[in-house]
Amino acid sequence: MTCKEAQAKFQERLDGRLTDVTGFDAHLAGCAACRQAWAEELALWDALGRVPALTPSFGFAERTLRRLHETPQRTWVWPVWRWATVAGALMVLGVAGVWVQHQWTGQQAARVYASAQTDQLEDFDVIAVLHELNGEP
């Protein structure tokens, strides 16, 4: 086992999960640098254990259950800015829709008018031809 391999196994050794303990210990027995590094890791891990756990204050479970009843279940509530964004987008879509409708209607009207004009012109043409045929000015 190399020094790099041994030091990579420090965490597993600390957690008691290392399978090749014999190989690890053998390397440490023959490597002062790794022995020193391991001693530092062990000292740190032990020091962390000196911070004791706290116990929640008396009646924690009771207070939690009481709060469960006092706290209304959140409904599907959006923040105001999301509502504003959706409303704005709907307004833009609405205005765009009205504009498109207006444009289309206008174009339709223009086509009908143009068609009517053409019909009128055609009528005039017919009338002009009739006049011509009748020798009228």
Add this chain to the structure above:
Amino acid sequence: MAANDPDAALMTRIRAGDEAALRELIERHQRGVFNLIYRSIGDAWEAEDLAQRVFIQVFRSADRYEPTAKFTTWLYTITHNLIRNEYRRRQRRGAESLEALTNDEENPWQMADPAATDPGRQAAERELQERIRAAIEELPQAQRTAVILCRYEGLAYEEIAGVLGCSVAAVKSLLHRARATLKAKLRGCY
């Protein structure tokens, strides 16, 4: 998994609205949840508030719990997410964590391992504990959660990976980096 996991059995009852089962679940896991939060944010009052919210969330999300993994993985995932939200809230508001409680008369939280009776050693020990606690609190969140769950709650790497949503290799990397940072910060203190 459900047959071997008493917590899964409790969750089945909680899903049906059984509050007695919720109380039992709270009493089984309140210490682990509370300490994960307290060690992360350093404020015991806030830690209790958040811990209550964790269990309320557990109750309200019971129908989403699938007993395919250990219950503690799901529980600590909820806890980790609430801690992360709390940090974001504090960053937005520029809040600072309260100083650790030093006056025993104001401290309603029992220490699981009381310090030595010698007042001088007691003060020195308390100062060391505070330095260690602060050093852990200053770690990046993923490293902090990994260290707390590994060192204090004894979770396996696979469980920690489930809580953090990463691989086992990533958990080992987080622990390695956390240890290096803590060693540098606490050198000479212990």
